[in-house]
C-alpha cells in the first residue's frame with residue numbers, strides 16, 4: 001500500500017514522550033525513535049542503527065542523543081553520528097540515520113514522513129481546540145488492527161452510531177438525519193443533523209439539556225488528509241438556534257502503523273476559562289467516549305479488516321450508501337494526492353551515481 005508521505009501525521013501525544021527516555025513507534029511501516037533533546041525539543045530519527053541495524057530504542061539516552069545498545073555508536077536528533085567508541089574514534093561517513101521533521105503543537109507531536117524540504121508547519125490542520133494554553137485536553141490513545149482509511153470511513157459516516165452504538169451514542173433518529181458534504185480545497189466536510197431526537201442519557205448531561213427533551217443534534221466532521229478529523233458535536237432544544245445550544249470539539253487523529261494497523265488519538269477539549277471543572281469535565285467525557293470507541297468501534301474495525309484480508313478496498317466493489325458520500329469524497333482526495341505524489345517522484349531525475357575510484361593496477365610486465 002502506498003501512503004501519502006508529504007503530509008503531517010500525528011506521532012504521539014506530547015506527554016507520551018518523556019524528558020529522558022526513548023520512545024519507539026512504527027509509523028507508515030517505519031520504526032521511528034522519538035526523544036526529547038537536552039533542550040526538551042522532540043526529535044525523531046530512524047530507529048535502525050546504521051551499523052548492524054540494532055533498534056536504537058533499546059539503547060540509552062546520552063547527551064543530546066542516543067547510544068546504540070549493540071556497539072555504542074551515538075546519534076543526535078539530526079541523525080548524525082556524534083560518537084564512535086572504536087578505533088581512533090573517527091566518525092565513518094556512512095554512519096548516519098534518517099531524521100524526520102517534527103513539530104510539537106496542539107498537545108501532539110506531528111511528524112513529516114516525506115521530503116524534509118517540504119515540511120511546512122503551517123500545513124498542520126487547525127486543532128487550536130487542543131492548545132494546552134487555553135484548553136484542558138482529555139486524551140486517549142487506541143491501537144487498531146485495521147487500515148487507517150477504514151477509520152476515516154467510520155468517522156465520516158456517522159449513520160453507524162444508530163446501529164453500532166444504540167445504547168451509548170446513537171438513537172433511532174440518526175440514520176435519517178439531514179446530511180451534507182462539501183469540499184473546500186482538499187478539506188472535506190461531512191455534516192449530520194438530527195431533528196427532534198431523543199438522545200442517549202449521558203449526552204443530556206454533557207449538553208446541559210433536561211433529560212428526555214427532544215433535541216436537534218449536529219455532528220459535523222472536518223477531514224484533512226491523510227486522516228486527521230475534527231468533530232463539532234452539539235445539540236439544542238428542538239427548534240432552537242445552534243448558538244443557543246452547546247457543542248464540543250472532538251479531535252480524531254489517525255496514523256497508519258502498517259497497511260493493516262493504525263494509531264488512534266482522540267480527545268475531549270474544555271476551555272480552561274471554565275475554571276476548576278474544565279479538567280474534570282474533559283476527563284469524564286473522554287472516558288465516557290472511550291467506552292463505545294473501545295468496546296464497539298474497535299472490534300468492528302478489526303473484524304472488517306479480517307474480512308477484507310489484504311484485498312484492496314475498491315477491488316472488493318463496496319456497495320455505496322447515501323451516508324458514504326463524505327467518506328468516499330475523502331478517499332478520492334487521498335487517492336488523488338497519493339497518485340500526484342507518486343507521479344512527481346517518478347519524474348524526479350535519477351541521482352547521479354556516486355563515482356567510486358577504481359584502483360589502478362600497475363601494467364603487468366610481458367617479460
Ligand code: FES
Pocket residue numbers: 049050051052053054068069070071072073
Ligand atoms: S548496531 Fe549499532 S553500533 Fe553496532
Ligand SMILES: [Fe+2]
Pocket residue numbers: 154160161164165297
Ligand atoms: Fe463509532
